[in-house]
Amino acid sequence: MAKKKKRRTTKKWYSTKKRQPTEWLVVLLGVLFVLGVGLVLYIQYTGAQTQERLANEAKQEELAKVKKKKEFINQLAPYAQELQQKYHVLSSITLAQAILESDWGKSSLAADYHNYFGIKGDDPDNTKEMTTKEYLNGQWVTTTARFRVYRDYRESMLDHVLLFAHGTSWDHNHYQHVVAATNYTQAAQALKQDGYATDPNYPEKLIELVKTYRLDQFD
Template sequence: MAKRRRKAKKRLSTTKTTVWILAIIVIFLGVYAGHHFYRIWNQQRIEQQAWEQDRQAKELFIKQVAPEAQAMQNTYHVYASITIAQAILESQWGTSKLASQYHNLFGIKGTGPNSRELTTKEYINGKWIVTKGRFRVYDSWSDSIKDHTKLMLTGTDTNQQNYDRVVKASNYREAAQALQDSGYATDPDYAQKLISVIKAYKLYNYDK
């Protein structure tokens, strides 16, 4: 009888030990899973905040340049959507050094004391290369937009009608292609990039 009691107590002790071990394992797994899911949730929250900040910054940039772009369209028939899209592409949403420090939104070249030498990328002989160029300096983004419109109207030193097709275009798609055909940028996909930006951010609404 005493022997059976000792065996029963031993089995009970073993059972309790097993239960405690299982409980500890369950608690550990619960803590680990909770920490794991928290890390995922926190990472998603951080990414969501970053996305929201980026969206707000882009919306703010569009709102800052749109009024002047529309004013130029109303007077000179240079599509506001094209002006805004070019400003986005050329200035990286106003964050490039040329745009943020020197208010040049369009990468317009310049000479003399009212210009600065900066590095830039050009598509030459089938590949992108980093080179240097001199770019105009403006007092404000508004002045940069005005000068961009002037460039569309008066052309280059060697061809005053260089951008006539841009001004005379019947829609933003034609204007985008005319910019590429006129050699505004060396990027072979320039027109399609402009059109994509206009469609993505519904910039065509600013043409109305």
């Protein structure tokens, strides 16, 4: 009589025991922890990337500003030197005043009417009425005045130098100290002494511009 073969069974390597709720909670917390760490790392990475991008943009913007300032100086410098040889007004002072008065050629008076020095006038045919700030009685006040209109920056620079060389209609030697100055510090102080500007800090601002951008190299 043939023997019955016993059915061989293989043991399952995993447990069929149902997980308890606490075990599922532990697993869930573990998954959430991993996701949280990943999210933090991602935020840190993207934040660093954003900061780097903003830093690069700021650097490029600053380089562009520096480039424009150099272009402004290089455009005006040759003619300033030409005028210095003829009228003895230091190029550094001419350039510093153009920078300060016109905000690097960006003011509406300079951009629209080529007036780089805030020179005023009376003739309605070649002037434009605009608002301006003056330092009066110890404080800054906004007022209106007529400013001369020029065809280009060269005409503005020439008129500016002629004002110093020939003086005013009531005093031809009004700016003699500016013309006689042998360095930019003397010239800047002479502008205040001779009453060119109402700003009490005008000389210091000019001197700082000359030092910062080495404008005395053009003297």
